[in-house]
Amino acid sequence: DAGVIQSPRHEVTEMGQEVTLRCKPISGHDYLFWYRQTMMRGLELLIYFNNNVPIDDSGMPEDRFSAKMPNASFSTLKIQPSEPRDSAVYFCASRPGLAGKSEQFFGPGTRLTVL
Amino acid sequence: AQRVTQPEKLLSVFKGAPVELKCNYSYSGSPELFWYVQYSRQRLQLLLRHISRESIKGFTADLNKGETSFHLKKPFAQEEDSAMYYCALRTGNTGKLIFGQGTTLQVKP
Numbered sequence: 001d002a003g004v005i006q007s008p009r010h011e012v013t014e015m016g017q018e019v020t021l022r023c024k025p026i027s028g029h030d031y032l033f034w035y036r037q038t039m040m041r042g043l044e045l046l047i048y049f050n051n052n053v054p055i056d057d058s059g060m061p062e063d064r065f066s067a068k069m070p071n072a073s074f075s076t077l078k079i080q081p082s083e084p085r086d087s088a089v090y091f092c093a094s095r096p097g098l099a100g101k102s103e104q105f106f107g108p109g110t111r112l113t114v115l
Numbered sequence: 116a117q118r119v120t121q122p123e124k125l126l127s128v129f130k131g132a133p134v135e136l137k138c139n140y141s142y143s144g145s146p147e148l149f150w151y152v153q154y155s156r157q158r159l160q161l162l163l164r165h166i167s168r169e170s171i172k173g174f175t176a177d178l179n180k181g182e183t184s185f186h187l188k189k190p191f192a193q194e195e196d197s198a199m200y201y202c203a204l205r206t207g208n209t210g211k212l213i214f215g216q217g218t219t220l221q222v223k224p
Binding site: 035042045055095103 | 121149158159160161164201209210211212213214215216217
């Protein structure tokens with residue numbers, strides 16, 4: 001199993017452009033999480049899904065951010081329009097259902113730079 | 116409010132010295148605590164969880180409900196322990212984790 005897959009690994013864009021980050025969770029995992037990592041704020045949960053349904057999006061910074069999970073094997077995080085302060089590493093993670101071990105498995109992250 | 120606090124952004128020690136990375140949490144219910152580690156150019160991965168009461172790579176962490184702490188300890192640090200460490204809290208019956216700000220551990224030769 002390749003684990004959680006994210007693309008692209010690096011993204012450089014200009015302010016005002018739309019950015020789409022992609023995630024493929026581990027097959028069979030019921031939960032998917034999007035995090036943002038910055039030096040100042042550490043690891044922040046943006047949104048998470050259970051069985052493709054958004055459960056908690058209270059961490060999404062503002063309306064410029066949106067996330068979708070059209071099926072169990074794919075999710076996107078979109079920023080439109082992007083701003084320099086959105087520059088960060090964005091992680092996707094997935095985990096099995098609540099029964100048993102509750103470990104989250106992380107992807108390699110997407111490093112976003114907004115100029 | 117549910118919160119995890121890691122007071123140190125950077126902890127620098129010499130090889131062989133003891134290490135303690137501090138973690139305090141705020142939660143009124145029964146918490147589930149974790150330590151995650153991110154080595155250079157690698158993914159964030161689970162190091163240990165309090166319910167397992169295990170030692171991984173020489174690290175241990177004890178949940179102290181009275182002090183609401185879950186400090187990570189190792190008696191003799193190794194250079195390969197250099198990494199970013201995150202303490203995380205799971206509250207209630209959800210899959211959600213709340214992470215602290217992280218502590219970078221630097222072990223010098």
